[in-house]
Amino acid sequence: MSLPSLETLFVKPAILLRDLFPESARPWVSIGIAIGAIAAVAPLIMMYLTWIERKLIARMQNRFGPTRVGVYGLLQPMADGLKMLIKEDIAPQGADRLLHAMAPILAVAPAILLFAVLPFGRYLIAADLNVGLLYFFAISSISAYAIFMGGWASRSKFSILGAMRGVAQVISYEVPGVLSAVVVIMIAGTMSTVGIVEAQAQRWFIATPWGFVAGIIFFLSGVAEVNRTPFDMPEAESELVAGFHTEYSGMKFALWYMAEFLEAFAVCAFAVTFFLGGWQGPAVPFWVLTVLGSALIATARKLSLPVRVVATALLLAAGLVWIKEPIPSWMWFLAKTYALVFVLVWLRGTFPRLRVDQLMGLAWKFLLPMALINILAAGLWWFWRDSFIGWFLSAAILALSYWLLILANHPARRFEAALSSRG
Amino acid sequence: MSTAGELLEVSLGPQHPSTHGVFRMNAVLDGETIVKLKPVMGYLHRNHEQIGEGITYIGSFPFTDRLDYFSAMSNNFGLAIAIEKLGGITASERGEYLRIIMAELTRLVNHTAVTGFLLNDMGAFGTPLLYAFREREKILDLFEAASGSRMMCNYVRPGGVRQDVPEDWLKQAKEIVDHYPHFLDEFEKLLTENEIIRQRAQNVGVLSKELAVNASITGPMLRASGVDYDIRKVDGYSLYPRFSFRVPLGSVGDVYDRYYIRILEMRQSVKILQQALKDIPEGPAISPKGAAMGKAPRTFRPAKNEAYGRIEAPKGELGFYLVSDGSPQPYRYHVRAPSFVNLTVLEDLCIGHKVADAIIILGSIDIVLGEVDR
Amino acid sequence: MAFIGAGVLRGMGVTFRTFLETYPWGRVLLRGLRQPAVEGLVTIEYPDVKQKHAERFRYFPFLVYDGTPDNLRCVSCKICEQECPPQCIYITGPAKDEQGRPQKANGRTFPVEFKIDVSICMSCRICVDVCPFDAIEMDNQYELSSSERFGSLILNKQELLKPNEYFQRIKPTEASEVDARLAAKRPKPQPVFPPKAP
Numbered sequence: 001m002s003l004p005s006l007e008t009l010f011v012k013p014a015i016l017l018r019d020l021f022p023e024s025a026r027p028w029v030s031i032g033i034a035i036g037a038i039a040a041v042a043p044l045i046m047m048y049l050t051w052i053e054r055k056l057i058a059r060m061q062n063r064f065g066p067t068r069v070g071v072y073g074l075l076q077p078m079a080d081g082l083k084m085l086i087k088e089d090i091a092p093q094g095a096d097r098l099l100h101a102m103a104p105i106l107a108v109a110p111a112i113l114l115f116a117v118l119p120f121g122r123y124l125i126a127a128d129l130n131v132g133l134l135y136f137f138a139i140s141s142i143s144a145y146a147i148f149m150g151g152w153a154s155r156s157k158f159s160i161l162g163a164m165r166g167v168a169q170v171i172s173y174e175v176p177g178v179l180s181a182v183v184v185i186m187i188a189g190t191m192s193t194v195g196i197v198e199a200q201a202q203r204w205f206i207a208t209p210w211g212f213v214a215g216i217i218f219f220l221s222g223v224a225e226v227n228r229t230p231f232d233m234p235e236a237e238s239e240l241v242a243g244f245h246t247e248y249s250g251m252k253f254a255l256w257y258m259a260e261f262l263e264a265f266a267v268c269a270f271a272v273t274f275f276l277g278g279w280q281g282p283a284v285p286f287w288v289l290t291v292l293g294s295a296l297i298a299t300a301r302k303l304s305l306p307v308r309v310v311a312t313a314l315l316l317a318a319g320l321v322w323i324k325e326p327i328p329s330w331m332w333f334l335a336k337t338y339a340l341v342f343v344l345v346w347l348r349g350t351f352p353r354l355r356v357d358q359l360m361g362l363a364w365k366f367l368l369p370m371a372l373i374n375i376l377a378a379g380l381w382w383f384w385r386d387s388f389i390g391w392f393l394s395a396a397i398l399a400l401s402y403w404l405l406i407l408a409n410h411p412a413r414r415f416e417a418a419l420s421s422r423g
Numbered sequence: 424m425s426t427a428g429e430l431l432e433v434s435l436g437p438q439h440p441s442t443h444g445v446f447r448m449n450a451v452l453d454g455e456t457i458v459k460l461k462p463v464m465g466y467l468h469r470n471h472e473q474i475g476e477g478i479t480y481i482g483s484f485p486f487t488d489r490l491d492y493f494s495a496m497s498n499n500f501g502l503a504i505a506i507e508k509l510g511g512i513t514a515s516e517r518g519e520y521l522r523i524i525m526a527e528l529t530r531l532v533n534h535t536a537v538t539g540f541l542l543n544d545m546g547a548f549g550t551p552l553l554y555a556f557r558e559r560e561k562i563l564d565l566f567e568a569a570s571g572s573r574m575m576c577n578y579v580r581p582g583g584v585r586q587d588v589p590e591d592w593l594k595q596a597k598e599i600v601d602h603y604p605h606f607l608d609e610f611e612k613l614l615t616e617n618e619i620i621r622q623r624a625q626n627v628g629v630l631s632k633e634l635a636v637n638a639s640i641t642g643p644m645l646r647a648s649g650v651d652y653d654i655r656k657v658d659g660y661s662l663y664p665r666f667s668f669r670v671p672l673g674s675v676g677d678v679y680d681r682y683y684i685r686i687l688e689m690r691q692s693v694k695i696l697q698q699a700l701k702d703i704p705e706g707p708a709i710s711p712k713g714a715a716m717g718k719a720p721r722t723f724r725p726a727k728n729e730a731y732g733r734i735e736a737p738k739g740e741l742g743f744y745l746v747s748d749g750s751p752q753p754y755r756y757h758v759r760a761p762s763f764v765n766l767t768v769l770e771d772l773c774i775g776h777k778v779a780d781a782i783i784i785l786g787s788i789d790i791v792l793g794e795v796d797r
Numbered sequence: 798m799a800f801i802g803a804g805v806l807r808g809m810g811v812t813f814r815t816f817l818e819t820y821p822w823g824r825v826l827l828r829g830l831r832q833p834a835v836e837g838l839v840t841i842e843y844p845d846v847k848q849k850h851a852e853r854f855r856y857f858p859f860l861v862y863d864g865t866p867d868n869l870r871c872v873s874c875k876i877c878e879q880e881c882p883p884q885c886i887y888i889t890g891p892a893k894d895e896q897g898r899p900q901k902a903n904g905r906t907f908p909v910e911f912k913i914d915v916s917i918c919m920s921c922r923i924c925v926d927v928c929p930f931d932a933i934e935m936d937n938q939y940e941l942s943s944s945e946r947f948g949s950l951i952l953n954k955q956e957l958l959k960p961n962e963y964f965q966r967i968k969p970t971e972a973s974e975v976d977a978r979l980a981a982k983r984p985k986p987q988p989v990f991p992p993k994a995p
Contacts, residue, residue, distance in 0.1 A: 474882075478882055479880065481880075481923065482880065482882040482923065483882075484921070484923075485882050485883075485919055485921030485923065486882060488921075489919075550812060554815075557839055560839070564851070567850065567851045567853070567854055568851035568852075568853060569853070570853065571851070571853035571854055571855035571922065571935065572854075572855060572920060575919065575920065575921070577921045577922060577923075585922075585926070586853075589851075589852070589853065589970070609811055612807050612808065612810070612811050613807075613808045613811040613812070614808070615804075616803070616804030616807065617804045617805055617807075617808045618802065618804050618805050619805065621804075717926055718926065718927065718929075719927065720880055720923075720927065721879075721880075
């Protein structure tokens with residue numbers, strides 16, 4: 001039996017497994033396989049996202065990050081998980097215990113559901129819905145309920161303040177988020193995630209004026225929807241202790257974290273799907289990647305020598321086995337997603353958070369008009385799509401409206417003079 | 424039932440991530456806007472003044488380290504000046520230079536750290552704070568090499584400093600001081616023009632000139648409001664008149680000005696340090712009278728008198744009021760703590776702003792609870 | 798003003814630079830771009846690597862003896878006990894014989910018991926400053942954590958006694974100063990024949 005190609009590395013075994021069952025049961029089995037795969041992968045993604053975030057932020061702050069548990073702290077997520085599991089589970093006195101317990105579950109469930117329509121690779125999608133894009137927005141907005149439920153059920157002032165902020169924020173940012181995705185539907189002509197990726201075969205949407213603007217708006221509102229710095233109002237640890245999850249502990253607290261990280265990952269993945277060409281990428285030979293990877297491992301000082309030798313050899317062998325193949329689509333997808341995750345972490349490592357009213361102002365006074373104008377720009381671009389005029393017009397409209405909007409609501413103008421005079 | 428106008432009372436602290444210790448703000452909120460705010464202090468009261476009345480004058484020095492634990496050297500300096508006034512002690516010239524060097528290094532330490540903390544209060548994930556601490560560590564290393572301790576230095580004495588600095592110390596100090604403007608440039612690049620910080624800090628917690636003067640606010644907070652009052656210039660204590668430096672002033676008096684004043688003050692401190700490190704003379708680090716006093720604290724029995732010594736500590740006017748009854752212990756020992764006095768305007772600054780603003784206003788006041796509660 | 802967002806992007810540049818500076822390849826990259834690059838990782842991984850402290854680094858006091866432990870410099874004058882700001886020194890002594898006369902060892906009185914409660918001690922070094930006999934000095938041993946309050950955190954005379962050689966080793970500069978001072982104070986041995994007046 002020959003090795004499957006890289007492209008179908010995960011699909012082949014799934015098909016083989018499905019074919020073990022009788023014809024009539026196969027649709028159900030393939031659903032089961034998809035659910036099983038997502039349920040297995042999602043917690044892993046979340047655990048290592050925490051590790052990645054801690055490592056990257058630490059490096060931005062001249063620190064090592066976790067190093068004590070396992071090599072490079074690689075077992076830290078496991079240790080954290082274990083710690084969370086054995087912590088006491090406390091519900092405050094007077095809390096609505098049922099809702100208090102339900103809220104984190106309600107937060108995690110949609111975060112995992114989001115993975116269903118994610119096209120991880122050319123053939124790797126759990127459910128290619130023809131309303132994939134709508135599905136994403138519908139499901140991801142459920143988190144507002146969870147946040148409010150958790151905050152309200154905790155019966156704590158900090159929680160309720162955080163929850164109110166959370167609801168206001170999630171609802172506000174949904175509007176520019178959806179409107180920025182409208183242009184994707186317009187140009188791609190479909191709402192299916194696979195269709196959108198395929199529509200970017202010639203040119204990624206980010207490489208057009210409207211796509212660039214829409215991508216940034218989508219990403220920003222995504223960041224705001226998953227409550228991450230600089231938009232982490234509902235949690236706001238310096239003001240509200242921990243916001244809506246102040247009164248959570250143990251595994252429930254871990255679930256909140258899981259929801260946050262999974263949604264963050266999902267937002268990055270959907271931004272890749274909608275604007276960064278999804279799983280498409282230039283046809284770079286696979287062996288280039290293995291050579292680079294093995295060089296990285298061979299020079300990793302903290303690994304023991306046998307591990308380094310074995311890992312390097314394995315990687316090089318893989319490169320030899322699939323020497324003729326390009327880098328597979330799922331690797332491109334993951335690489336792009338993690339690049340966006342890096343940006344997310346980078347933002348968190350750099351910025352303080354905005355204030356509640358400023359946050360709302362950004363959504364309603366800046367992102368929303370920009371998203372609306374962007375629809376016009378995309379239309380113009382499409383109308384003259386084969387000529388220079390479309391590019392020029394849409395870029396000009398967007399730049400002009402950017403300036404006008406800044407002028408209209410830039411609050412800090414008078415300080416320019418004061419600042420420069422102070423020297 | 425109408426819910427309109429229903430107020431929410433929130434107790435921020437004494438265990439809260441952003442109250443810089445055990446401090447409590449009882450805030451009354453209308454939505455997120457603060458209508459009333461009552462600071463509650465005293466959780467860290469440690470009897471500092473009473474202890475000072477029970478031990479010798481020298482014995483108070485290690486306790487002053489623990490007043491404002493970010494700027495131990497300045498605190499020592501303040502008490503030393505008060506005792507010198509009381510006992511008519513003069514300091515040796517090298518001692519004065521070393522004290523000024525230490526006090527200005529302390530200012531660098533304090534202002535970088537407080538800027539980092541302020542940014543943490545704004546919600547940055549510790550990055551500016553850790554950059555600040557990275558540089559602070561280098562100066563703390565200097566303190567350790569000179570005094571033997573990084574934070575609780577107990578180094579300055581009436582008449583000079585306890586021990587002369589080790590060899591090479593001045594050279595190391597010069598290296599660090601010369602590098603400091605580069606760090607400040609980087610720090611400013613990260614913060615000063617950041618739009619988010621401007622949005623958060625500008626026009627928030629504006630302290631008017633009149634209120635600042637009436638509430639006897641001192642230090643960077645007063646100067647951010649545009650009042651030209653720096654005790655280094657006004658009193659000209661120690662050898663400060665010998666150095667050329669400017670007193671930066673703010674124009675608005677908001678949180679942003681208070682942040683920026685500190686950056687500018689650090690640049691001036693670097694200037695003073697460079698002059699001091701260049702001009703420092705050889706000689707004894709402590710005058711004979713001071714040395715004798717340090718060796719035998721109980722022989723120091725100043726005549727019945729009183730004295731008030733004050734310095735421009737990083738946080739403001741730090742004053743020590745001593746009354747002697749002729750015994751080795753002071754009859755009355757009082758500390759005029761800048762953090763405490765500056766904190767009194769907290770409510771005036773916060774009313775009408777959001778909860779998030781209250782936190783950064785508190786951060787921009789720059790308090791250390793060890794000094795507030797004493 | 799360049800454009801709104803310029804300050805934000807510049808800030809991101811600073812953090813990214815720091816990120817690169819913590820990796821060897823990142824520093825190579827920065828140098829390639831003609832950027833200054835210093836080692837970014839300033840952490841000292843404590844239990845594995847220990848910080849090198851300055852010579853003057855002080856922690857808790859100890860008692861110095863010359864040669865043998867019974868030849869300690871402390872004469873039990875109790876000045877340090879009196880001057881200690883947090884009052885953490887407890888001295889019993891000087892040692893007396895049955896008649897109540899002070900006992901002497903090597904021509905000096907000595908304490909029966911000398912205790913320092915290191916959980917109260919605040920490492921201020923005033924005891925060292927006031928000691929007329931240079932008998933008490935500051936140690937730089939800081940790994941003293943213990944799970945019980947009264948047993949191991951109250952150091953008694955045996956635990957406090959350390960030889961002068963130890964002092965020489967941890968603080969060479971200060972120790973040789975002290976030795977020179979003591980040598981100057983010590984009475985010169987009387988010459989057998991008094992020198993003639995010139």
